[in-house]
Structure formats: C-alpha cells, structure tokens
Amino acid sequence: MKLTVTGGKGGTGKSTVATNLALLLSKKHKVVFVDADVECPNDYILLSTKLENEEDVNLFKPKFDYSKCTKCGLCVENCAENALLQFKEGYPFLMPTLCSGCRTCQLVCPEEGAILDDYRLVGHTYRTKVKDNLELVTGVLAEGEERSYPTVLAARQRAMDIDADIYLFDTMPGTGNHVAAAIEDSDIVITVTEPTPLGRHDLEMILKLLKKLNLKAWIVINRSDIGKISHDELLKNYDAEIIAEIPMLDEILESYVSGVPVVEKFPDSRAAKIFESIVERIEEVL
Ligand code: SF4
Numbered sequence: 001m002k003l004t005v006t007g008g009k010g011g012t013g014k015s016t017v018a019t020n021l022a023l024l025l026s027k028k029h030k031v032v033f034v035d036a037d038v039e040c041p042n043d044y045i046l047l048s049t050k051l052e053n054e055e056d057v058n059l060f061k062p063k064f065d066y067s068k069c070t071k072c073g074l075c076v077e078n079c080a081e082n083a084l085l086q087f088k089e090g091y092p093f094l095m096p097t098l099c100s101g102c103r104t105c106q107l108v109c110p111e112e113g114a115i116l117d118d119y120r121l122v123g124h125t126y127r128t129k130v131k132d133n134l135e136l137v138t139g140v141l142a143e144g145e146e147r148s149y150p151t152v153l154a155a156r157q158r159a160m161d162i163d164a165d166i167y168l169f170d171t172m173p174g175t176g177n178h179v180a181a182a183i184e185d186s187d188i189v190i191t192v193t194e195p196t197p198l199g200r201h202d203l204e205m206i207l208k209l210l211k212k213l214n215l216k217a218w219i220v221i222n223r224s225d226i227g228k229i230s231h232d233e234l235l236k237n238y239d240a241e242i243i244a245e246i247p248m249l250d251e252i253l254e255s256y257v258s259g260v261p262v263v264e265k266f267p268d269s270r271a272a273k274i275f276e277s278i279v280e281r282i283e284e285v286l
Pocket residue numbers: 060061062078079080081082083084094098099100101102103104105106
C-alpha cells in the first residue's frame with residue numbers, strides 16, 4: 001500500500017501527522033517512511049534519528065567536445081529550458097543551473113560525440129533503520145539547488161526498492177510536479193490542513209491536484225480549534241472526507257519540545273487516540 005501525507009502549505013503539522021502514523025503503523029506492518037520534503041526534510045529529527053547511508057543524486061548535463069561540433073545550433077534551438085547559449089560564429093555553452101537534464105540536446109545533435117555525458121550533483125538520499133519494522137528514506141536537496149524533482153524521484157525509487165507492506169510518503173508543501181511525483185499511485189492521500197482562510201485556500205489547491213490524478217482525499221484538520229472555517233463547499237465539489245480533527249493539545253506541544261512523537265511519549269493521551277483512529281481507517285483499506 002502506498003499512503004501519502006501532504007498539505008498545500010508549510011507549517012500545517014504535516015510531518016508531525018506523518019511521523020506519528022509511521023510509528024503506529026510499524027507496530028503491525030513493515031513500513032518504509034519516505035521524507036520527500038527535500039527542501040526541508042525534518043522527519044529524521046522528529047524521530048530522533050540520523051541521516052545514514054548517503055547516496056548522491058546526479059543529473060545529466062551536456063559536455064561539449066568542440067573538436068566535433070560544427071556550430072549548427074540545433075542543440076540551442078531545441079533546449080526547452082534555454083540552458084544553452086550560442087553567440088554568432090561561436091560554440092554553444094551551458095548555463096548549468098538552468099539545465100533539467102532532459103538530454104534533448106544530445107539526441108538532436110547530428111555530430112556523434114559532440115555532446116558527451118557529464119553530471120552535476122543535485123541532492124542526496126539517505127536510508128536509516130529507525131526500528132525493526134520502520135525504515136526511513138530521506139531526500140535532501142543539494143545546497144543552492146533549485147530543481148527538487150530529481151531528488152524526490154531518487155528518494156521514491158530508493159524507497160520502492162525496499163520490500164515493505166506500507167510505503168508512507170511525506171511530501172513537500174505546494175502542488176508542483178515534485179508533489180505530484182510523490183502522490184501519484186497512492187492508495188490513500190491524507191491532506192493536512194488548518195482552519196484558516198489560507199489553510200482552506202491551499203487545501204483546495206491540493207484537492208484540485210488530486211481530482212486531476214483521480215484520487216480521493218482524506219482530510220485531517222490540525223489545530224482544529226484555532227478558527228472556524230467551513231469545508232462544506234469543498235466536500236461537495238471534491239472527492240474528499242474529513243477523517244480527523246486534532247485540536248491544540250498540551251501533549252502534542254510537550255512531545256514536540258521533548259523530541260519524542262506523541263504516540264510514544266503519551267500513548268494513552270487524547271492525541272495518541274486520534275492518531276490511532278486514523279490508523280484504524282487506514283487498516284480498513286489494507
Ligand atoms: S539536457 Fe535538456 S535542458 Fe540541459 S542543456 Fe540539454 S536540452 Fe537543455
């Protein structure tokens with residue numbers, strides 16, 4: 001089963017929800033937990049563990065052999081990212097940060113060997129054994145890198161290569177292709193939101209994305225007592241259901257400050273029971 005926890009905006013408590021669900025699910029199932037929030041991965045911190053077993057994520061970039069280049073300009077014309085420049089009578093050259101690694105330039109080049117393979121480091125993935133039934137795969141974007149998509153894909157691939165009952169993804173905020181890459185093929189998508197106008201707005205963006213992907217949304221309203229926002233209209237227009245509401249609870253704050261997820265620090269608390277009720281819903285689908 002593939003389960004994804006997402007949220008339109010940052011700071012909704014998405015990682016807290018995902019971390020607590022991962023811990024509870026791993027009591028009965030083999031879980032691979034994927035932190036695909038590559039710009040700001042923090043699940044390893046919430047789980048009080050470390051990033052281990054580092055692997056590089058490299059992206060193709062063209063390397064020109066000017067002794068074979070005829071300056072025909074085809075590579076420049078066909079680069080959709082405008083990552084290649086060529087001045088009159090000159091050879092093409094690359095602006096690396098704009099390159100998506102699509103290889104189109106290499107494919108259209110008529111001169112064999114004029115464009116060779118080269119790579120740039122865009123991120124890392126890590127694999128950490130958290131406990132017997134729980135492994136964490138984390139994607140981390142390289143410093144200064146803007147393209148998150150290849151690192152999300154690499155983390156996803158590394159996770160899917162591990163044998164498990166449940167793959168639980170924690171996505172980046174937003175609705176870009178990096179989020180779609182983590183969400184697609186999910187059996188269950190849990191969207192975490194908060195009852196504020198901004199929370200509602202971003203929730204609708206995610207619901208639109210899920211509609212395009214033909215996926216149903218399970219909504220968790222975090223900090224449910226901080227505002228009064230009606231979700232009736234959204235529930236009518238999209239395939240969505242509110243499965244849990246988590247109020248501001250002292251035990252969540254205390255567990256956050258202590259660095260131990262609430263389902264472990266306060267297993268009998270109201271907050272832990274809410275997470276258990278979400279797990280029961282998930283297990284109905286398993
Ligand atoms: S790999 Fe793609 S994006 Fe990069 S320079 Fe070639 S055509 Fe442009």
